[in-house]
Amino acid sequence: MAAANVKDVAALARVSIGTVSNVLNRPEIVSPETAERVMQAIEKLGFVRNDAARQLKAGRSNAIGLVLLDGANPFFTEMATAAEDGAARAGFSVIVGNSNEKKDRESGYLNLFEEQRVRGILISPVGNVAPRLRRIRDHGIPVVLVDRTSPDSSFSSVSVDDVTGGAVAVTHLIDSGRRRIAFVGGAMSIRQVSDRLQGARIAVGMRADVSLEVITTAALVVSEGREAGRAIARRPASERPDAIFAANDLVAIGLLQGLLMEGRIAIPDQIAVIGYDDIPFADASVVALSSIRQPTRLIGETAVEILLEEADDPTLEPRHVVYQPELVIRDSSGGPAA
Amino acid sequence: MAAANVKDVAALARVSIGTVSNVLNRPEIVSPETAERVMQAIEKLGFVRNDAARQLKAGRSNAIGLVLLDGANPFFTEMATAAEDGAARAGFSVIVGNSNEKKDRESGYLNLFEEQRVRGILISPVGNVAPRLRRIRDHGIPVVLVDRTSPDSSFSSVSVDDVTGGAVAVTHLIDSGRRRIAFVGGAMSIRQVSDRLQGARIAVGMRADVSLEVITTAALVVSEGREAGRAIARRPASERPDAIFAANDLVAIGLLQGLLMEGRIAIPDQIAVIGYDDIPFADASVVALSSIRQPTRLIGETAVEILLEEADDPTLEPRHVVYQPELVIRDSSGGPAA
DNA sequence: GGGGTGCATTGAAACGCTTCAGGAAGAAGC
DNA sequence: GCTTCTTCCTGAAGCGTTTCAATGCACCCC
Known part of the structure; x- marks a missing residue:
């Protein structure tokens, strides 16, 4: 026994x-x-x-810690899977923690990872954990930021250029003939949201004949998008935008619901819609959703790669990889405005 | 340093x-x-x-191992989250492994968990791992099957009654006036699929005036559903079913797409559709999808509970908890057939 | 046959923690 | 003044592995 x-x-x-x-x-x-x-x-x-004895002797484990922002978001779960695959190839396992945007859960996972003497930590931080992360790194555990750049550049990071992503989305809407554009998303305190909006502003800024309305939501969830869609559908036709850029696909899917079902508004004929993230369900919504695709798997794999290199050689300078997003055109933004 | x-x-x-x-x-x-x-x-x-030293001394870890069947399925990720929460309440952490229906990955995670001396293992098995699991249990590590019952009842299990779920879904369709019902799903080798179909047969079996057509798909994914939807839409109206029961929500969402966009078929007026799992996106598809809800979080929490009790007292008899699914009626199956 | 060379194996130390029997010192009881 | 309790602390053993210097041992070369 x-x-x-x-x-x-x-x-x-x-x-x-x-x-x-x-x-x-x-x-x-x-x-x-x-x-x-x-x-x-x-x-x-x-x-x-007995792995515990082995690790004790070795002084460190063969695991990498990963702290996710939102375990319910397909974007993050896919990234986690990619990180796992990358780590497995190098003989490491990944311990995944889901902070759910809660600072105390984030902190709990960092404790756990420190006690486990993980080989390194990948994190999309929620709170201001920079000082904590610095201390962790001083103890010899490398840290790589994921989907977020480091304010002072002292940590390596792998992220996607959300400003460009926003600009690409809105440029696409303008190019296909739209002129009255609305941005729907929030909260603005989320960096990804503000960056995407900033990109939208840049794209519009070059054109005097294009307007940009900002509609703020409380969170990036379907129900918020649906509400916004209903509100827009209720307006007189002349006051509606002819295109909407949603801060992520969940909001965009909600918008489609609100516009189509409540308002009988034709998509994309009357209003074009584009989302962000290109989650698997984007392609599965009734009007297939145009979106901005991020190289999700690549982000996870690259982050692991950098992490392991830094674990091997702690003197390495921090690196900052920024990927470019990609426009995916589907039905919801095809063709010109009515 | x-x-x-x-x-x-x-x-x-x-x-x-x-x-x-x-x-x-x-x-x-x-x-x-x-x-x-x-x-x-x-x-x-x-x-x-140093957790390794601590564990070495203690002879066992404070972690529970969880092997998931499909990390991309919201049903499983939600269950995992629930298990994590339950474990955290008892002071344990959960190590999540995603087998992705691959036997070798499943086996790899079992190795890992054994070496880690986890306190117990939760698993939705893919291969025939019963002998392996028995050996693990003989080494003092309790095992609880999740979303699947044990063939020989020797392991505790927590599952949902898919036969009843299928019966409930089809009974609902019949009760709302439908008579020509189609079941869409596959592969039949997946136990959940065959159970749900069996339930559908039972519901229909009681009625001579109701027909049940079975349309087999290769997998439970959106694209397969979409294809099936297109094929149905192309039929002459008289040969179409007036209701469809899809083996899961992904297939159902695909069906909606195929029927609505390709065939301009009115949902639910011409064809009612119901899915299974009640994933968060069911509610977010353009025609809000009726579905069969499983007590996802409860499954995860119960499994952890049983596991920890068995870890405390290995002499406990195996228990088998079977939850009942619940009918969720939304737009896609409302109202009578045309 | 003495010394060198390699190979296979051994035995003990070390990793960092928890636990537990026991000891020191003071307080209390007679 | 002696024993008996308490309270707080110490020191060493031990968890199961890896690692490394040391030991045999066989073989080869001169």
Whole structure:
């Protein structure tokens, strides 16, 4: 019942415990016959190496800690999966923590990761954890920011250029003939939201004949988008925008609902809609949603790569990788305004 | 740079290492002054307890292992979150592994969990891992099956009655006046799919005036549903079903797309549609989707509860909790057939 | 046959923590 | 003044692994 240990295996195979360890870790230096005997003993006893002892000896673990902002958002879960795959390729595992935008949960996971002596930490921070992260790094644990750049550039980061993304989205709307554009999203305190809006402003700023209205929502969820859509549908046709840029796909999907079902507004004929993130469901909404795609998997993989390099060589200068988003045109923004 | 350990703390606070440990684990038995001195030393050195050493001594970890079938399915991620919350309440953390229906990944996570000496394992198995799981349990690690019952009942399990779920869905369609019903889903080798179909058959079986057509898809994804929807829309009106029961919400969403966009078929007037799982996006599709809701969070929480009880007392008899699904009526199945 | 060379194996130390038997010192009881 | 309690603290053992210097041992070369 009690788990077997190396000592038991050694006794059964009539070798020293050192040899058992060698069979497990450096099989090439032990003679085939001995190795065979040891393997049989392991098999017979159902021996499973105790990772805690191994880590204690090694002084560090083979895990990477990852703190996510929102576990319910397909964008983050996909990124996490990519990080896991990348880590697995290098022989590491990933411990995923979901902060859910709560500072105390974030802090709890950082504690956990420190106690586990993880090899490094990937994080999309919610609170102002920079000082904490600095201390962690001073203890020899590298930290890479994901989907957010470091204010003082002292941490490596992997992010996407949301300003450009916003500009691309709105430029696309303008190019397809739209002139009265609305931005729907919030809260503005979320950096991604303000960046995307800023991009929209830049795109519009170059054109005197284009207007940009900003409609603020409380959160980036479907229900908020639906409300905004209803409100817009209720307006007289002349006061409606002819295109809407939503701060993310959830809001955009809500908008479609509100506009189509409540207002019988034709999409994209009367109003074009574009979202952001290109989540799998974008393509599955009734009017297939145009969106701005982020290289989600690439973000996760790159972050792991950088992290592991820094773990190998702590003297490395911090790096900042910024990916460019990509326009995905689907039905919701096709064709010109009526 | 090198992380401080209890010895360093003890030296700085001029106490023995035993006292440092006591301050951390049983502060009530040490005098307030000494405790204070130790706390300051900890603070000053930035001491963080080494979890590996702690676990090694304890002989087991404070983590629970969870192996998920599909990390991209909102149903599973929500269940995982619930399990995490439940475990956290009891002072445990959860290590989540996503098998993605791959046997080798599943096996890899089981290895990892064994080496970590997790307190218990929650799993929705993909392969035939019963023998393996039995060995694990013989080593003192309890196992609870999630969303799947154990063939031989030797493991505790928490699941949902998919047969009843299927019956409820189809009964609802019949009750609202539908007579030509189609079931869309696959592959049939997935137990959930065959159970739901079986439930549909039971519901229909009681009525001579109701027909049930089975349309098989290759997988439970949106694109498959969309194809099926198109095919149905292309049929002459007289040969179309007047209601469709989709094996899950992703397929149902695809069906809506195919029927509405390709065929201009009115939902629910011409064809009613109902899905399964009640994922968050069901409510967000253009025609709000009726669905069968599973007590997702409850499943995760119950599984953790049972697991921890078995970890405390390994002699407990296996238990089998089966929850009942719930009908959620939204727009896609409202009103009578035309 | 003595000394060198390699290979396979051994045994013990070390990783950082918790626990526990025991000791020091003071208070209380007779 | 002696024992008996309490309270607080110490010191060492031990968890299961890895690692490394040391030891055999066989073989080869001169």
